[in-house]
Amino acid sequence: MTYFLLIVATLITSLTSGVLSMAGGSILMGIFGFFLSVPAAMVLHGVTQAASNGSRIWLHRRHVQWNVFLPYTAGSLLILLLFLILTFVPSKGVMFLLIGSFPFIALLIPNKMAPDIRRKPVAFVAGLLVTTAQMLAGVSGPVLDLFYVKSSLTRHQIIGTKAITQTLGHVIKLGYYAMFLNLSISLPQWLFFAVVPAAIFGNVMGKILLVHIHDHHFKRIGSAVILLVSSVYIAKGLQELLS
Structure with a gap:
């Protein structure tokens, strides 16, 4: 039953990310963290998000800004x-404290101080900070979002x-934490084959819904969702540390 819930969560959060380009990965990492050890959650999340984001690359390939990569x-x-x-x-x-705290930290930084990821030195710094966040918390969306606030890119870009x-980032995280997976519970191989199509299908549906959402609503909805979920994860992190 637990594994079925993880597959459903993968589908729903991939749909969320496909529409909002945020929130889905953070929500999913928290759900995995509730049921699995840290290495197992990191590995499974790495697989699902690599598939989810990888399919999104193909769906929006004409809009990728390669000079950032x-x-x-x-x-x-x-x-x-x-x-x-x-x-x-x-x-x-x-892990839970970091997942929950990143969005609130991002809110404290004024938009006028947000760097533009289109500049190569800024993109390099983004790689440092965002990957650090992914390795410690499993997610980094709110940190990465800071580098897009002042950019003139469209939502598709x-x-x-x-x-x-x-x-x-997810491939790097997956490879790294796979080294520690033998120290915790093992995950059934069929689970990996199940979450990948769930992630891809969620993205395809998200792209269909995306055309009906205005840029302004696109950003407001995503911010509200992630802050609500982040509050839950901060409470979970405190509970884990104090127990």
Whole structure:
């Protein structure tokens, strides 16, 4: 029953991400964290989100801003090297606190201070910060969103460009935490084959719905959803650390 719930959650959150380009990954990571160990949650989330974002790359391939990807990748690989040296795995309490805190931290930063990811040095810094967030919390959407606030990209360009950078981050996270999976519970192989089509189908449906949503509503709905869910995850993180 638990695995069935994880598959349904993957479908629903992929649909959410396909429409809003935010919130879905964070919600899904929290759900996985409720039922699985940190390494298992990171690995399964990495598989689903790599498939989800990877399909989004194809769906929005004409809108991807490729000049952002190379410097972003350089920053991401540097963080991977650091984690390989440290071999660090966060506790479940820390993971939930970070998942819940990122959106509120993002709100505290004024829009006028938000950097534009279209600049190559900024894209490199984004790779450093966003990948660090993914490795510690499993998600990084609210952190990555900061680099798009001042950009003049359309919602389709944002979704396509975020998809390719997020896919890279989830593949890195998946590969890293797979090394620790033997220290915790094993996941049945069929679960991985089930969540991938669920993630892709959710994205296809999200793209269909996307054309009916205005840019203004697109950003407002996403912000409200992620802040509500983040409050729940902060409470869960505190409970884990204090128990």
